[in-house]
Amino acid sequence: MAQYDVIVIGAGPGGYVAAIRCAQLGLKTACVEGRETLGGTCLNVGCIPSKALLHASHQLHEAEHNFAAMGLKGETPSVDWKQMLSYKDDVIGQNTKGIEFLFKKNKIDWLKGWGSIPEAGKVKVGDDVYEAKNIIVASGSVPSSVPGAEVEIDEKVIVTSTGALELPEIPKKMIVIGAGVIGLEMGSVYARLGAEVEVIEFLDHITPGMDADVQKSLQKLLSKQGLKFTLGAAVSKVEATDGKGKVTYKLRKDDSEHEVDADVVLVATGRKPFVDGLGLEALGVEMTKRGQIATNDHWETSVKGVYAIGDAIEGPMLAHKAEDEGMACAEVLAGKAGHVNYGVIPGVIYTHPEVASVGKTEAQLKDEGRAYKVGKFSFMGNGRAKAVFAGDGFVKILADKETDRVLGCHIIGPAAGDLIHEVCVIMEYGGSAEDLALTCHAHPTFSEAVREAALACGDGAIHA
Ligand code: FAD
DSSP states (O other), X not given: OOEEEEEEXXXXXXXXXXXXXXXXXXOOXXXXXXXXXXXXXXXXXXXXXXXXXXXXXXXXXXXXXXXXXXXXXXXXXXXXXXXXXXXXXXXXHXXXXXXXXXXXXXXXXXXXXXXXXEETXXXXXXXXXXXXXXXXXXXXXXXXOOTTSEEOOOSSSEEOXXXXXXXXXXXXXXXXXXXXXXHHHHHHHHHHTTOEEEEEOSSSSSSTTSOHHHHHHHHHHHHHXXXXXXXXEEEEEEEEETTEEEEEEEETTTOOEEEEEESEEEEOSOEEEOOTTSOHHHHTOOBOTTSOXXXXXXXXXXSTTEEEOGGGSSSXXXXXXXXXXXXXXXXXXXXXXOOOXXXXXXXXXXXXXXXXXXXOOHHHHHHHTOOEEEEEEEGGGOHHHHHTTOOOOEEEEEEETTTOBEEEEEEEETTHHHHHHHHHHHXXXXXXXXXXXXXXXXXXXXXXXXHHHHHXXXXXXXXX
């Protein structure tokens, strides 16, 4: 029977990163993956393919809306959808093969197949049983359905994000259920490619949990791009009839019932942990009320020697959160002090403009009764943004009223997903808005808007 120091189950960003770090720290490591390729949801049907389609469709948007103004004349490109899908598949292939290369480089055995844990210290893959001193479960998540509604997913007409990444053709009309990150990203892709997109959301606002100013601004900007929003709507039924999708919902404000149809309905109401077939119940692993694997501060489950990370446990379902837990858990197993700062995990929406957020929102600070100040700066005052038609949006920094310590930052605008990281670093070090404001920022960059927002927390922004 093959013996390992660590066996990781699942090769998504949580699992493959954990496996690489374990191997780097000198532990004999194997990783079990049931998919044909490594990389999990993120590389195969999540972050990476969605960003490829967002990139390609954004280029089209630029050509249609901004090229002529810059003196770039000529016919607007037409869409070869098959080629766009094959570009996306090529990007997936390069990334998943990259992980295979890293496994070989770090001498990690890929145990191909679906794994289960018959008892602590053992992992079964097919008919083979392997021994491991420690096991890390990184089995990820799968799309969840619409709460309280009848939904028949066929991945053709009624699709999850997985089906939405490989539609045989661009639909004329698409309904997106759920105005969260995935719904808005995929909705943006198809709206830019010419589809009429209607987003139906239960709440009265989009992007639950985000800063209210950002929510309002993003909804306005996406509406300008042609997305239609029906908010405060409780969906009761989603069905496919005669090749068309039909959605029935009730408006919460007056209980009126409505039916809408479309060529494709994307159900994007969230994801749930995937733990099927692992044998966790028989093993006695405690779960949370929401079906996540319960862990302690060191990612150990209620069963000694069995750890869990990523989407399968509590916390935001984000690739970088899974990766950080993967690294930290590996360090714990190697006898080091693994650490994840859950207060500083950025969240990004890759629409155009991008949205990025870290730390507390204003609503959270109000709930906590904490005295804070707001420094806000519009990208309209940023020379670089104006030069590239990206003046929409703002940077908003929240800092403690007395100590000036940065407590949160919310950005909507160009490259928001990159800009957020200087604020993450400041927060990681417990720094102040003044620290950001005193740091020289190169001109002309989008980053200057972050500095200006930090200046606005003190004596005032210069270009406001
Ligand atoms: P997963 O990536 O889900 O990987 C788990 C792996 O475990 C899977 O490959 C599965 O096959 C395998 N597995 C499960 N059980 C077993 C078993 N018993 N035996 C063997 N193998 C098993 N996050 C971001 O941070 N940024 C984004 O831009 C982003 N975009 C997204 C877009 C979409 C459309 C979707 C769906 C998700 C997106 N996410 C994004 C979320 C991100 O993909 C997840 O948070 C991340 O993949 C979680 O990583 P994980 O390692 O926990 O699990």
